[in-house]
Amino acid sequence: MIRLSLEIGQTQKPEAILFYILAPLAVLASLGMLVVKKAVHSALLLAWVMITLAIFYIALDAAFLGIVQIVVYTGAVMMLFLFILMLVGVDAPDSLTENIKGHRVVAIVAALGFGGLLISLIGRATLNHVSVGLAMANESGNVQGLASLIFTQYVFPFEVVSALLITAALGAMVLAHSQKSAGARLSQRALSSARFRGDSLANAAGLPSSGVFARHNAVDVPALLPDGTLAKNSISGVLNARGDIQDPTQYALGSLPKVDDESGDK
Amino acid sequence: MDTTEGMTTAELIGQDPGWIIALKGLIIFAVCIFLTLMSVWGERRIVAVMQMRIGPNRVGKFGLLQALADGVKLALKEDLIPKAADRIVFIIAPVISVTACFMSFAVIPFTGKVNFFGRETAMQLTDIPVGVLYFLSIASVGVYGIVLAGWSSGSTYPLLGGLRSSAQVISYEVAMGLSLVAVFIYAGSMSTSDIVAAQDQWWYSVVLFPSFVIYAISMVGETNRAPFDLAEAEGELVGGFHTEYSSLKFALFFLAEYVNIIAVSALATTLFLGGYRAFPGLGFTESWLGGWFTLFWFAIKVLGFFFLFVWLRGTLPRLRYDQFMKFGWKVLIPVSLAWILVVATLRTLSLEGAPQSVVVAFTGGIVLIVLAVSSLFDRARDKNEIAARDIGEVSEPSFPVPALPATKARLEDHV
Structure with a gap:
């Protein structure tokens, strides 16, 4: 298979070696993500898959995308995920009972739809399709090329997405906000003055x-x-x-x- | 002979054969281990001087081998894994920590162009166009070591310590990333070698002083060092995320901490202090020893940062966790955002060739706004202080005192 891909000339040798070492690992990790019992192990395997993908991006001359994939997905998103898993204490294996009604049906439909989307995209990108223009796109540098696209041609979608994300963050903050936490917390100065200037000095030196x-x-x-x-x-x-x-x-x-x-x- | 004339560092490194790359990797690894041993010793001696003690002086000349002896002792200790621990993750966590901090050295330029076993190259393992971002991404992978160590120990204090330190590292990474944006804007590149090259006139610690200050603060927060070492606050959390670790696994965390200090110091040197370049006015030394003398300048600057780390630890008390997080999110991040706006505007003005008067007017306006805001802040704070000092009526103390004896004995009666 290695020889085949080399003959086709789509991959150069070091890149092919990299691919055939990392790709099976990535596939194994993503399968493991589905079958392991503990949620934290699952999250870890997902993080590994993301890092592997990032390495592929870098090998494919998309250095910025690869690094950002690690910083954003592995560093921030997965980390928040892990935080929640750890704080909630999902240690025990997940139960397989359906909590939300119709959960399973909706999940299967969504998975099929997503799978179809993926297959059609990959098919379009590989079958009867010659990729050209990477060197042209990276002409003035990978980062510069991306930046000029994002901030000129795609500036409106970019801003819309960022506004959407900010709205989501604000919404989460509003929903998670509890009145209890507001106020009522005394400062050290207030506590100290209550202790020494309060009604009684009985407990000034401690209980x-x-x-x-x-x-x-x-x-x-x-x-x-x-x-x-x-x-x-x-x-x-x-x-x-x-x-x-x-x-x-x-x-x-x-x-x-x-x-x-x-x-x-x- | 000199076919490498006029090549950029990236091209220069790009033509390295495999054995040079391997050798460079090995050298970086060895230097990091050596620096860790020396910096543990150095830290203990410097802190000792600051606290008017002597410090380790028994093992080897001046106690130089103390860290080595400690390391051997650590390695020979019993390796415990708690029963409640998640075995696999417990073992992987220190490995992630150490691997990540060694990897971050790959993009640090240690010297300029030198002759390395007969080949022209630069002492830098790789030079990717997004080198500084690579450093940040590796740091964010390193956080996994801490979080997983805390969680997998199966015990409360490590979990709390792990959560604390990862929340801290992530928050300060945001401030750190923002402080680097100004450097990117000025250098026009994210590659470490380009940034060093762009500092041939002025160091960015001078041009972008606020960025430098923000980076310097956030690098201490990022490495979990005093006064920001809340993750291992002994009084609150025993030892933090590595409470349950012993023997070599603990040694790995220890190693990771010190390598991390050197790594952030090296990045600070590269981005703000001109990297391997000589101090101003000593530029002629850069060609001494066929360029190898630049390594000396680099080391001097990194060790200076290391001394700063130790000095902070010897001087400042530990912050309270909420104050620390408030400082990161409510002070450092907004200030760096505002600073980026200013820098971007100034840079655009100068690149677009705006007249001098516009630049001066803009700068003057910014300075005025900052002064006005800070004086308003000061006034509000003074008002609060005065309000807090006002304690109102002081009441008579009421103690639970024993009943007085029937006949009052007075001091004067006995005199």
């Missing part, structure tokens, strides 16, 4: 430690105030909510040892 004066220093034993009452804020609110708190009176001595007032320093 009391658990177990103080209670003859037991575990975190679940509230401290005692000098008058013998419980210091509620000496234990964590979480423990309190769980009800995991011990009664400090169980550690109290039956009776306090008598202290002689007259000779206290004996």
